[in-house]
Amino acid sequence: MLEIRQLHKSYPIGDSSLHVLKGIDLSVTEGEMVAIMGSSGSGKSTLLNIIGMLDEADEGEYILDGLPIKDLTEKKAAVYRNKFLGFIFQSFNLINYKNALENVALPLYYQGMKRSERQELAMFHLEKVGLADWAKHLPKELSGGQNQRVAIARALAANPKLLLADEPTGALDTKTSHEIMAFIQQLNDEGKTILMVTHEEDIANMCKRIVRLRDGVIMEDVKVTQVRAEQYV
Amino acid sequence: MLRFLFDSDTWQEVFDSFSKNKLRSILTMVGVWWGILLLIGLLGSARGLENSFNRLFGSFATNSVFVWGQSTGMPFKGFQKGKQVRLSLTDAKKIEENVEGIEFVLPRSQQSVSATKNFLTGSFQMAGDYPLLDQLQKKKLIHGRFINQNDIDHNKKVAVISEDVYKQLFEKDEDAIGQYIEINGINFTVTGIFEVGNVNMGPSTDIHVPFTTFQQIYNRGDRIGWMMITGKPEYSIKQIEEDSKLLLKNLNNIHPEDSRAFGSFNLGKEFAKMTGFLIGMQFLTWFVGIATLIAGVFAIGNILLITVKERTKEIGVRRALGATPYEIKRQIVVEAVFLTLVAGLFGIITGGWILIGLDAAFGSGEEAVIVNASVSIAVVFIALIILVILGTLIGLIPAFKATSIKPIEALREE
Numbered sequence: 001m002l003e004i005r006q007l008h009k010s011y012p013i014g015d016s017s018l019h020v021l022k023g024i025d026l027s028v029t030e031g032e033m034v035a036i037m038g039s040s041g042s043g044k045s046t047l048l049n050i051i052g053m054l055d056e057a058d059e060g061e062y063i064l065d066g067l068p069i070k071d072l073t074e075k076k077a078a079v080y081r082n083k084f085l086g087f088i089f090q091s092f093n094l095i096n097y098k099n100a101l102e103n104v105a106l107p108l109y110y111q112g113m114k115r116s117e118r119q120e121l122a123m124f125h126l127e128k129v130g131l132a133d134w135a136k137h138l139p140k141e142l143s144g145g146q147n148q149r150v151a152i153a154r155a156l157a158a159n160p161k162l163l164l165a166d167e168p169t170g171a172l173d174t175k176t177s178h179e180i181m182a183f184i185q186q187l188n189d190e191g192k193t194i195l196m197v198t199h200e201e202d203i204a205n206m207c208k209r210i211v212r213l214r215d216g217v218i219m220e221d222v223k224v225t226q227v228r229a230e231q232y233v
Numbered sequence: 234m235l236r237f238l239f240d241s242d243t244w245q246e247v248f249d250s251f252s253k254n255k256l257r258s259i260l261t262m263v264g265v266w267w268g269i270l271l272l273i274g275l276l277g278s279a280r281g282l283e284n285s286f287n288r289l290f291g292s293f294a295t296n297s298v299f300v301w302g303q304s305t306g307m308p309f310k311g312f313q314k315g316k317q318v319r320l321s322l323t324d325a326k327k328i329e330e331n332v333e334g335i336e337f338v339l340p341r342s343q344q345s346v347s348a349t350k351n352f353l354t355g356s357f358q359m360a361g362d363y364p365l366l367d368q369l370q371k372k373k374l375i376h377g378r379f380i381n382q383n384d385i386d387h388n389k390k391v392a393v394i395s396e397d398v399y400k401q402l403f404e405k406d407e408d409a410i411g412q413y414i415e416i417n418g419i420n421f422t423v424t425g426i427f428e429v430g431n432v433n434m435g436p437s438t439d440i441h442v443p444f445t446t447f448q449q450i451y452n453r454g455d456r457i458g459w460m461m462i463t464g465k466p467e468y469s470i471k472q473i474e475e476d477s478k479l480l481l482k483n484l485n486n487i488h489p490e491d492s493r494a495f496g497s498f499n500l501g502k503e504f505a506k507m508t509g510f511l512i513g514m515q516f517l518t519w520f521v522g523i524a525t526l527i528a529g530v531f532a533i534g535n536i537l538l539i540t541v542k543e544r545t546k547e548i549g550v551r552r553a554l555g556a557t558p559y560e561i562k563r564q565i566v567v568e569a570v571f572l573t574l575v576a577g578l579f580g581i582i583t584g585g586w587i588l589i590g591l592d593a594a595f596g597s598g599e600e601a602v603i604v605n606a607s608v609s610i611a612v613v614f615i616a617l618i619i620l621v622i623l624g625t626l627i628g629l630i631p632a633f634k635a636t637s638i639k640p641i642e643a644l645r646e647e
Contacts, residue, residue, distance in 0.1 A: 049641050052553070054553060054639070054640050054641040054644070055639070055641045074557065074558045074636070075557045075558065075559065078552060078555050078556060078557040078558070078560075079555065079557065081552075081553060081554070081555050082554065082555020083555070087553050087554070089550075089644070093546070093549075093550045093553075093644070094550075095547055095550065095551075097249050097250070097252075097253045098249065106551070106554050107554045107555055109242060110551075110554060110555040110556050110557075110560065111555065115241065115242060154554070158555070
């Protein structure tokens with residue numbers, strides 16, 4: 001599903017440069033749910049951005065579903081992102097002047113889907129996250145948990161191969177975090193591959209595998225017994 | 234691209250970002266609105282002034298020159314310098330026959346007279362004229378008629394008097410037509426009263442009598458006062474003036490290079506000056522209008538640049554969701570063009586209202602300063618096309634700015 005070999009990345013800081021990723025090897029198979037952990041500055045966000053094709057590696061190989069991701073033009077990267085990846089952000093990143101339904105439909109708009117089809121499909125995903133009744137509401141009229149569910153529906157809308165979540169529960173209280181995690185686990189149960197960056201131990205334990213990063217290298221890569229989030233809800 | 238323009242989503246996006254920043258968008262549009270308002274208002278007013286000039290001069294054959302005799306400045310063929318030059322009917326006829334591009338040659342004679350009616354008397358300028366004068370310098374008759382060919386043929390003693398003469402010699406509301414006035418001791422029948430116009434070319438005349446009558450009474454024979462030469466529209470009146478003068482010198486034994494023998498007043502030249510002034514004014518109008526328009530469009534570009542900066546994160550999210558840089562740029566350019574166009578259309582409409590207002594205030598009556606202030610549809614279209622082009626160009630700046638930031642940096646923006 002996902003193959004990363006000897007990935008390097010450094011950022012220029014003034015005259016010198018900061019080596020953020022120092023040779024990452026990672027392989028994720030279909031249906032996995034992986035938590036990437038590490039303190040801030042460990043390179044976990046950079047890794048996720050490279051996987052999300054928002055950033056490019058300096059060195060190394062990245063193969064997504066058999067497709068080598070290399071020397072992408074902005075346009076090609078946009079098309080791949082749209083087709084293969086679904087993003088879930090810590091701060092939801094919904095467009096604040098669009099209602100829930102329009103936000104979910106946005107990736108489909110960029111696929112060039114017709115309006116009526118788009119609305120229908122977006123509504124289907126909103127129903128799935130249990131927010132069909134809130135379709136016409138703007139993000140500011142929804143709670144944090146509801147906003148994150150809209151964002152998840154949006155990430156799912158284009159039926160991506162891989163879901164990338166950057167601290168999906170970072171802005172939520174514990175109870176809502178658990179609700180969201182329960183939902184993400186359910187998606188994983190249905191067969192979606194999920195990659196998640198977090199620095200919360202309990203959230204990481206709700207995944208099936210934990211990859212720990214420190215100073216740009218993988219310290220530990222272990223399979224864990226998944227803690228189901230439902231029990232806390 | 235066309236499909237994109239007719240897609241309701243495109244306009245949904247434009248409308249969303251517009252309604253999100255109502256105040257700012259409206260303030261921005263004021264710039265363009267003001268520019269096009271000025272352009273339309275000024276162009277319309279300039280046209281109105283031009284129309285009023287044209288109406289003023291419309292009653293004159295502007296392609297004309299007046300020529301009269303003075304005294305010679307050079308001795309020639311045995312004649313001393315300082316010889317009085319007198320133009321004659323023969324001269325007029327020769328010019329009409331020989332100079333190229335002549336439309337009419339109109340001889341006129343004039344002298345001051347005293348006119349009496351009962352016990353009222355006054356001193357006036359009287360001219361002997363042909364009916365043709367009415368064609369070259371439209372006389373506005375309040376009552377009666379101008380001199381006709383019959384008057385000329387029979388040397389009739391009829392007079393067409395000005396409003397001033399009427400006021401001095403007649404009682405208020407008295408019917409003057411058919412009454413007699415005594416001019417230098419000879420009775421004339423009044424056949425018409427004319428109004429003195431705003432613009433007078435050549436010496437002013439209070440009383441017109443038939444040319445033949447005038448010549449007979451004052452024993453002028455062949456001699457005339459001056460002549461008015463009118464050229465065909467396609468001929469240069471300057472050339473006609475030169476040709477005519479040369480011919481006149483030839484006929485009257487005057488040195489060909491004597492520049493003092495004939496005086497002249499070239500109406501065409503004066504008119505050209507006036508037209509030049511109007512063209513200058515139109516040029517100024519365009520210049521001011523377009524400069525203001527450009528300033529307005531820059532304001533739009535500026536605002537969009539700020540908007541793009543504020544929307545950096547949104548643009549980042551859109552790109553993460555699969556928007557290509559082209560799609561982002563396209564959207565921003567469409568927004569720019571839309572804003573300029575809407576502002577422009579408002580400007581055209583309100584500019585039209587201003588012209589209607591000008592017309593209502595100054596456009597009616599005989600003395601109107603601004604006549605039919607208007608702008609042609611072609612000008613409106615040109616203005617719109619300029620707006621679209623400028624809007625596109627200015628939209629490109631924020632568009633490139635928006636996509637120059639990497640999506641990752643855009644997303645990090647708080």
